[in-house]
Amino acid sequence: MDSLLKRINLEIAAIGGKRSRSRAQVIEVFFRTGPHATLEDLTHAVRKRNRSVGYATVYRTMKLLAKLGYAKELDFGDGPKRYESNLESHHDHLVCQECGLVSEFQEPRIESLQEQVAKQHGFLPTMHRLDIYGLCRQCALAGKKEN
Amino acid sequence: MDSLLKRINLEIAAIGGKRSRSRAQVIEVFFRTGPHATLEDLTHAVRKRNRSVGYATVYRTMKLLAKLGYAKELDFGDGPKRYESNLESHHDHLVCQECGLVSEFQEPRIESLQEQVAKQHGFLPTMHRLDIYGLCRQCALAGKKEN
DNA sequence: CTATACTATGATAATGATTTTCAAATTCAC
DNA sequence: GTGAATTTGAAAATCATTATCATAGTATAG
Numbered sequence A, B: 001m002d003s004l005l006k007r008i009n010l011e012i013a014a015i016g017g018k019r020s021r022s023r024a025q026v027i028e029v030f031f032r033t034g035p036h037a038t039l040e041d042l043t044h045a046v047r048k049r050n051r052s053v054g055y056a057t058v059y060r061t062m063k064l065l066a067k068l069g070y071a072k073e074l075d076f077g078d079g080p081k082r083y084e085s086n087l088e089s090h091h092d093h094l095v096c097q098e099c100g101l102v103s104e105f106q107e108p109r110i111e112s113l114q115e116q117v118a119k120q121h122g123f124l125p126t127m128h129r130l131d132i133y134g135l136c137r138q139c140a141l142a143g144k145k146e147n
Numbered sequence C: 001c002t003a004t005a006c007t008a009t010g011a012t013a014a015t016g017a018t019t020t021t022c023a024a025a026t027t028c029a030c
Numbered sequence D: 001g002t003g004a005a006t007t008t009g010a011a012a013a014t015c016a017t018t019a020t021c022a023t024a025g026t027a028t029a030g
Helices: A001-012 A021-032 A041-049 A056-066 A108-120 A135-144 B002-014 B021-032 B040-050 B055-068 B108-120 B138-144
Strands: A071-074 A082-085 A090-096 A104-106 A123-137 B071-074 B082-084 B092-096 B103-104 B122-137
Touching: A001 A021, A001 A056, A001 B092, A021 A041, A021 A056, A021 A082, A041 A056, A056 A071, A082 B040, A108 A123, A108 B108, A108 B122, A123 A135, B002 B021, B002 B055, B021 B040, B021 B055, B021 B082, B040 B055, B055 B071, B055 B082, B108 B122, B122 B138
Parallel strands: A090 A123, B092 B122
Antiparallel strands: A071 A082, A090 A104, A123 B122, B071 B082, B092 B103
């Protein structure tokens, strides 16, 4: 964690930025918090430690982390954007439309088919997003019982 | 087109709704307009015919079409949501991050892998969204030349 | 250590898009 | 037509995101 923060600070310095306590706190909270947190979630979490951190700082820090490639912005079409660490290997999402649960999966065969499709279209892919919406196991079972 | 409108009106009646001229115009314009139109696009297009149609009516009509399954809401993470007809067979999107071009593709093998993944997770899928972001052929070539 | 020149911050305001409200108009069944 | 309902258009409210600005903090050169 400390070495990660150091690495990020180096990159920030490299693009002409300076360190800051608030930002470091946001970064630490972000990597310690579960995935799919909203800006509001993160702001709340940071403020538990340091009451004086403003929403704008959390916002700017997350934009910065996204720019540097450490965070990914997610948008599942409902409320606000969510953020997740980009340190782990790539994965896609299963989103429950009933309870909001977001789970993750990897499927290399899908990835490679995507590459193929892009190539066929002369398209140079930089990233993709695959979200499957529906009912998670729990909600699917609950739904069945009701009928 | 007329029969489509009739069918939609029947469904609206079935859920206790009434017809309306403005709504019919929105629906017609929507199906005649190219894909990936925003609410603003649609409002403009409708107003060419009928100056008095309000943005709210376009908004409500599109929500209704989405609810009935005739339209799909798209959100590519940039500006406002876009709408496309859901009458054609399912497809996914290639989104150019440079010029904004959105093209479509179908890949049944990806679809079936998605089914498999969902099943493995005990997940009951209702829909999915796969967007590949990157550079379209044109922009990829333009980028190469610059270097 | 201090001065200086910058970046970062927090509060707040501005923006942009979506959604709601409400009185008036329209539709439909009778 | 009449009455009970839905729909409409304009405007306001909401919600999330982004920009602004004066102040505070950080790095660096001397």
